[in-house]
Amino acid sequence: MKITVLGFYGPFPGPYGATSGYIVEEGDTHILLDCGSGVISRYQRYYDLNDLKYVILSHLHSDHMSDMLVLRYALDILKSRGTINDPVNVYCPATPENVLEELKFKDVFKIHTISEETALNIGGIEISFKKMNHPVETYAVKMKKDDKIFVYSADTVYTEDLVDFAKGADLLLCDANFLSGMQGPHMTAAEAAEVAKKSGSKRLILTHLSPLMSLKDYYAEAKTLFENTEIARDFEVYVI
Template identity: 35%
Template sequence: MKLTVIGFWGAYAGKNEATSCFLIEEENTKILLDCGSGAVSQLQNYVELKELDAVVLSHYHHDHVADLGGLTYSRVVDMNLKRTDHPLQIYAHGEDKNEFQKLGKPPYSLVTQYEVAQPITIGPFSISFQKTSHPAPCFAMKITSTITGKSVVYTADTTYDQKLVPFSIKADLLLAETSFYADQTANTFGHMNSDEVGRLANEAKVEAVMLTHLPHFGNHQQLVNEVSQRYQGQVILAKTGEQMHI
């Protein structure tokens, strides 16, 4: 499976960049995890929008869904021009009925509600969910390739939560939100700091961790150093266009 970082900022997009969005590909299936602000513009450097099969949304905060409307409109254009006849599939939680019912635009985009107890299948991917601790209902996801057995766990937005350890156990890559530095309190904002990310990566014995949902302050290299104090494996700083084969 191939992962491409489309956007990695928390809260709002940095200059010419995007907030949370990751492209994951295996064989001919292309899915997005979240679709934050600036994502549609960045995506076109790596994929044709009409080739996207599905978007899986963690929650409805703007920095995770802001560009979904634009992405949906791209499918309206592409289907009407007969560039594709495949609607965009959107997978989302149903705990906020008001936000959920605004998502779809049939026949151009179709919405499926995911449930914690029922992993979903999209092409070669199996995706399971776990609710996180965050001010809005939010779900971490584990994406497993049914071809290779490799897995990526995306924490989405969360405070440090011990339940994430078994959910992330031995993942090939942990995509971890790292919103604050080690000496800052993150949980009052519903997020994790670098020390907590290091603990999670270490306790879950993951193969590698990628730091994302990065803050608009400080020196990001310090986040890497702080995570590395707790975790001996590979620590990667998310950056636009970063690609990993997993």
């Protein structure tokens, strides 16, 4: 599998940045994982919008799905021109219901709601979900191909559920919006490192980072606890 970072900021982007969005590729299949502000522009550096078939949204907060609301217009135009015929498959939580309703636009998306019981196989990638602790319904995402495992925490406070879910991950892409001493609905860099350490993950990528804080501070805090730590970077590609 190959994971490309389209945006890593949260809850709003820094200059020239974008919020949460990643492309996961395996063979001829690719999946857009989260679709925050600025992501659709960056997606088109790699693929034409006609090529988009699968989107997974970890939750329906704007910094993870706001570009879906402009993507729907693009798909409607492409549909009217006859360049696409089928709706894009979107896998996302069922709540908040008012946000989900915004995605039901002229049938450009085929909505599939997810839960912890959801099990997908897209292009040979086995995908499962684990509910996290966040103000809205939110799911961590695990993608497995053969013996390779990629886990995306989405947004959450520290929870042992994530430790269990991420067991043996080759790559853990983890929320680290806060630094130690801060409190709120996200993990600190140190807590992300603890999840990586306890889960036996091989590699930790810190993401959902605030543009108001130093990337060096995030890195320093996590690396003291987990050596194989990196900071998510725009357009960085990770291969597992």
